Structure formats: structure tokens, C-alpha cells
Amino acid sequence: MVSEDLVVSVCLVLVAASATVAVAVREPVRQALVLAVLGLALAALFTVLQAPDVALSQLAVGSVLTPLLILLSVRKVRRRGHPTGDEAQR
Amino acid sequence: MTIRMRRWVMGTGAIGLAALFVAAFMRLPRFGGDRHPYGDRATDAALTRHTANVVSSINFDLRAFDTLGEESILFAAVLGTVVLLRQTREEDRVPPRSAAVDPWVRRYALAALPVALVVGLYVVAHGQLSPGGGFQGGVIVATAVHLLYIGVDYRALERIRPVALYEVGDAVGEAAYLLVGAAALIGGSAFLANTLLPYGTFNTLTSGGVVPLLNLAVGIEVACAVVVLVSRFLDQAVEITDAASDAEGAGTR
Numbered sequence: 001m002v003s004e005d006l007v008v009s010v011c012l013v014l015v016a017a018s019a020t021v022a023v024a025v026r027e028p029v030r031q032a033l034v035l036a037v038l039g040l041a042l043a044a045l046f047t048v049l050q051a052p053d054v055a056l057s058q059l060a061v062g063s064v065l066t067p068l069l070i071l072l073s074v075r076k077v078r079r080r081g082h083p084t085g086d087e088a089q090r
Numbered sequence: 091m092t093i094r095m096r097r098w099v100m101g102t103g104a105i106g107l108a109a110l111f112v113a114a115f116m117r118l119p120r121f122g123g124d125r126h127p128y129g130d131r132a133t134d135a136a137l138t139r140h141t142a143n144v145v146s147s148i149n150f151d152l153r154a155f156d157t158l159g160e161e162s163i164l165f166a167a168v169l170g171t172v173v174l175l176r177q178t179r180e181e182d183r184v185p186p187r188s189a190a191v192d193p194w195v196r197r198y199a200l201a202a203l204p205v206a207l208v209v210g211l212y213v214v215a216h217g218q219l220s221p222g223g224g225f226q227g228g229v230i231v232a233t234a235v236h237l238l239y240i241g242v243d244y245r246a247l248e249r250i251r252p253v254a255l256y257e258v259g260d261a262v263g264e265a266a267y268l269l270v271g272a273a274a275l276i277g278g279s280a281f282l283a284n285t286l287l288p289y290g291t292f293n294t295l296t297s298g299g300v301v302p303l304l305n306l307a308v309g310i311e312v313a314c315a316v317v318v319l320v321s322r323f324l325d326q327a328v329e330i331t332d333a334a335s336d337a338e339g340a341g342t343r
Binding site: 073080 | 145222226229331
């Protein structure tokens, strides 16, 4: 199936691209957001490979939970460094 | 051991691993094929036990003991987080002030909250029938609750989220899995064997024997564990401060 291979290939390229960006970005907050996009790309890949159960897990943990925990950790660390808490709005 | 010697050991190991890896991959079934030796057997086993979602049949029936291990890993990990992120003697707890939220963000979060909650409960309840299950649905339910933090503020979240209750729920979910497993022993069968309940009518909510029960136990455990986990992180990020160093900067949310 050519069209099926095409969809899988597009998803694989998306995963590779977002994973590379996640490594290349050095700022933790941006990294967390890129990680969420990577989770979304992986979920799409798992779906087209007919593994919807794994895709749902990936979506819930990779796109929501992990970035959230990273953002909260960054906020905690920043509050420690900057007593006025200016950039700790979220 | 000299560095030279270490490199030799490392090199030998790496070459051996590479050879075994290649040999293993040569005998794998082809990518994307229609038939798979394990897939066929797992599907047969799932159908004889009237479990429509084969993945759930593997997780909660054929490999129920593996899932007990995974559930316990999450339980232990969250327990470790609770111990590590507790309020220490040098730290103070400053309740955050209420926060102003952009009205559009608020509208979106409050509209999405009930939808996400229902979707999560649906995914848990239909774990034995359609993709998803206790783990996925549990995480969705737990994150849905936190839309209240995004849409309103931390104080609103704290009001509907008595952490102690979720800690109990975490333990209850873990214990329920063990008890359902042990109940099979009473029937003269093996631990976690799917012999306790009738298999029911295929593709209905009560089908699959103990699969729905174990699925529900995992759902309760995961939902409560994630709420407890995020609450500890939120406590540290919003409420707990290092006494003198940043008392004034205590969160705006």
C-alpha cells in the first residue's frame, strides 16, 4: 500500500524532526513544549501503525504529564534563583 | 584495569551485542505484515475469553502479573516522590494569592474540564472493549482535574482536591488488584488467573471475566497516583518556599 507507507513515512519524519528540535533547544521551558509536540507526533505514528492503545498512553504521558512536571520543576528552580519571582507567573 | 584493557573488554562486548542484535533482527517477522505468530495466538486467547480489546486481554489476563508489576512501579515511584518532595523543616508554606486569568483561557479550561473528565471515565470503563484502559483513562481523569488550576487558580484546585483522599484511593487501587488476583486462589486456580467470573457476552461492558475489574483497579490507582504526584510538584512550585530566601515571591497563583 503506497498511500499507507506515505503516511507512515510522514509521521516518522515528523518524529525525527521534533526529537531533533527537542535536543537542539537548550531552554527548558521551550524544551518542554517541544516535548509535547514530539509526544503528539509519536502518538500519530503509533496510530497509523495500528497501535491506538500505545498512542493513547503516549498522548497522556508524553504530551501532557511529562511537560507539566518539567514546567513545574523549572518554576520551582527559578523561584529559588529569583526571590522576587518575576518570571514565575505560571 | 588499564584503559587499554577496558577498551578491549568494552569492544568485545559491543561486537558480541551487535552480532546478537543483527541475528535477532534477521528472524523478526516482516514489518507491517498481516500475520504474526504472537498476534494470532493472543487474538485467539482474547476471543475465547470474550475480551474485545486484545491489548487489554494481554495486559489484564494473559500478562496480568506483568501489569501488577507495572502498577506497583507507579505506586512506588509516587510514594518516593511524596517522601522526596515533602515540606522540610527549613521550608515554609505560603498560601498563594488568587490569580487573574485571561477570560478566554478561563472559558476554554472550564468548558474542556467536564468533557475531558467524561472522556477519561469513558476510556477507563471501555478498556476491555476499545483502545485505552485503566492507565490511559486514569491519566486523562487526573489531568482533567488540573484544568481548574489553569482556568481558575490554585486555591480553587485545592478546594476540590483533598490530597489525603487521593492517597487512600491510590492504595485502594493497588490493593484491589492484589485482592482480585488472590480471589482466583479461592476458586482453586492460580494467582490472577481469569477464572473467577463468567466471560459474559462478547463486546458488552461486563464481558471478559475479571478483565474489567483489574482494569478498574488500575484506573483508580493511576488517576489517584497522578493527582498525588502533580499535587506534590504543585506544592513545591507554588506554595512551599525556602523560608527567608523567597517569602515575598510566593506564587501569584
